[in-house]
Amino acid sequence: MKTSRYLNVMTASSRLTAVVFLALAFLLLISPISASETRPGEFNGAIETPHPSWFKESFLDFREDIAEASAEGRRLLLYFWQRGCPYCNQLVTDNLAHPDIAQTVRAHFDLIAINMWGDREVVRVDGQTFSEKTLAAALRVQFTPTLLFFDESGRIVLRLDGYYPPADFLKAMEYVYLQRENEGSFHNYLMNDRRDETLVKSEVEEWFMQPPYRLNRHIGNVSRPLAVFFERAACSQCDILHRQVMREPLTHQLVKRFDNVLLDAAAQTPVITPSGATTTAARWAKELDINYFPTVVLFDPDGTEIVRAAAAFRTFHMQSLFDYVLTGAYRTQPSLQRYLSTRSEQLREAGYDVDIWSYDLPISFEGQPVSLEKIQAVTGGVAAAGD
Numbered sequence: 001m002k003t004s005r006y007l008n009v010m011t012a013s014s015r016l017t018a019v020v021f022l023a024l025a026f027l028l029l030i031s032p033i034s035a036s037e038t039r040p041g042e043f044n045g046a047i048e049t050p051h052p053s054w055f056k057e058s059f060l061d062f063r064e065d066i067a068e069a070s071a072e073g074r075r076l077l078l079y080f081w082q083r084g085c086p087y088c089n090q091l092v093t094d095n096l097a098h099p100d101i102a103q104t105v106r107a108h109f110d111l112i113a114i115n116m117w118g119d120r121e122v123v124r125v126d127g128q129t130f131s132e133k134t135l136a137a138a139l140r141v142q143f144t145p146t147l148l149f150f151d152e153s154g155r156i157v158l159r160l161d162g163y164y165p166p167a168d169f170l171k172a173m174e175y176v177y178l179q180r181e182n183e184g185s186f187h188n189y190l191m192n193d194r195r196d197e198t199l200v201k202s203e204v205e206e207w208f209m210q211p212p213y214r215l216n217r218h219i220g221n222v223s224r225p226l227a228v229f230f231e232r233a234a235c236s237q238c239d240i241l242h243r244q245v246m247r248e249p250l251t252h253q254l255v256k257r258f259d260n261v262l263l264d265a266a267a268q269t270p271v272i273t274p275s276g277a278t279t280t281a282a283r284w285a286k287e288l289d290i291n292y293f294p295t296v297v298l299f300d301p302d303g304t305e306i307v308r309a310a311a312a313f314r315t316f317h318m319q320s321l322f323d324y325v326l327t328g329a330y331r332t333q334p335s336l337q338r339y340l341s342t343r344s345e346q347l348r349e350a351g352y353d354v355d356i357w358s359y360d361l362p363i364s365f366e367g368q369p370v371s372l373e374k375i376q377a378v379t380g381g382v383a384a385a386g387d
Contacts, residue, residue, distance in 0.1 A: 041348035041365075045316075045357030046084035049092050052102075055079075056110045061123040063154070069110040070152045075176060077109040080116045080136055080146040082337070086357045087163035087312075088145050095169050104170065108177035109149075116141050116337070125154035142336040143311065149176040157181040160291075162311020165237065168292065186291050191266060191282075205246060207255055208262045211269065215261065216276045216303065225306075225325050226274060226299040227258040230265045230281075230290045237312055238294045244359040245315045253372040254322040258298075265290055274303030298325045306330050316354065316362035327376065343379050350378040 058065055062076065069076045081088040095101050105111060114122070118132030130138060139148070147160040149172075158176050160169075175181070175189050183189075208229075215226060231238045245251060263269060265285035272278055279287070288297065288305075296309040298321060306325045309318060320340055324330055333339045344354050352375075353364045363370050 038351045041351050041353040042355075043344065043348055044353070044355040045086055045314075047086045047089040047357075048084060049081075049089040051092065051113055052096060054102075054106055054111075056112050058112045060112070060114075060120055062125050062150075063123065063127070065110060065112060066125065066150055066152065066154055072110075074108055074110050075152070076150040077105070077111045078148040078150070079111055079113050080141045080144055080148075081113055082116050082144045085144045086314075087143075090163055091145050091169075095164075095166050098166055101166060101170060101173075104173055104177070108173065116144060116146075125150075137335075142307070144337075147172075151179075151181070158186055160311070162292075162309070162313065164292065165312055168237075185286075185289065187286055187289055190291060191286075204262060205242070205255075205260075207252075207258075207260050209259060213261055213263075213269070213271045215259075215274050216272050224257075224259050225301050226303070227255065227260045227322070228297045228299070229260065229262045230285050230288075230293065230295045230297070231262065232265055232293040235293045240312075241294050241318075245313070245318050248315050248319075248360060248362065249369050250363060250372060250375070251315065251319055251322075254319055254326060257326055258322065265293065274299055296321070298322065300325060300328075300330075307336060314357055314362070315359050316356040319362060323376075323379075327379075346379050347375065352378070 056065070062078075066076050079091075096105060114135070115132050116136035120132050122130045122132055122135050124130060124135065139146075141161075143162040145160075145163060147158075148156050149158040151157045158172060158181070160172055164172060171190065171193075172186070175186050180186075180189050215228070246255065263271070263281040263285070265281060267281045269281040270278070271281055271284055273284060290297075290310070292310045294309075296318075298306050298308065300306050307321055307330070309321055313321075317340070320343060321336075323343070324336065324339055329339055333342070344356070347354050347363060351365060352370055355362055355364075361367075361369065363375060
């Protein structure tokens, strides 16, 4: 009887040992296979851009640059760029390569390129010394290209955060070289150009709120940030936003987690702002200094503006701006460019392909779209509750 019990114990022990051995062998067998199957995703859309030879070679003392430009009847234009930036490439190849634009820039501006991650020493107008990258940080350069136009006294009279298509870019240069800042803001200059036109949308996405626009009502509802779309009539870039960027499935998933409002920046539509002020769409657009159409202003659930898309953006970057606010990433990463870089690297490490220049498929796996939940599982984002 004792021998039988002993044999039973030994048999059970042997079986347990065998199970453990087989389990360990299985883990050792599958681990390298799993690792090899998770290939890094591709990264597409980055473009290196040689700068035109007529860009000014400077010692980067902006006091001297402004004086030299002024002596020749021109103004200083700083151009912040970074390597691989497709929007910078578009500025150079579409805008500055256009004969009329190139002639206008060369006749009225001294253009100096500043690498937002560069280490060259820069002397600002007030005499303070920076490196290129610390100057970009001090000026809160979040997008490339960023363009700063200076007057003869060293004051920044216009700033463009992001890429402006040729017609919009020409309008901005015209405002500066004609010195219209002495007559009013760039916002007023743009609005006076088409003051009588009214925004008419034949179809509006279902996620936009209907009036009355009481935008302070979402305060305290921690699950819903706010996106305000400012547009104008006859706006080709507005059409691109709605017909291409907003139709991508991932954009749908992100935008639907916001309270969304579409406003005609020229209209007298009544609005109660997130701060509780009673105003109109036109007055609020002026107060916010909206200088590009469409501009999308993103607010956190407390009604604080976090970031705005005030230039022409492709799908990956527009989605990233919404995700930046939705996940609360801005609380721990104030640099939007570092957030974009980290987000892209994390997605690629997980095997997802990233195309920063595609309208249709900015994030994909084996040619198929990827859900918001999978993306945020990789990047650590926490989506706001409730659709």
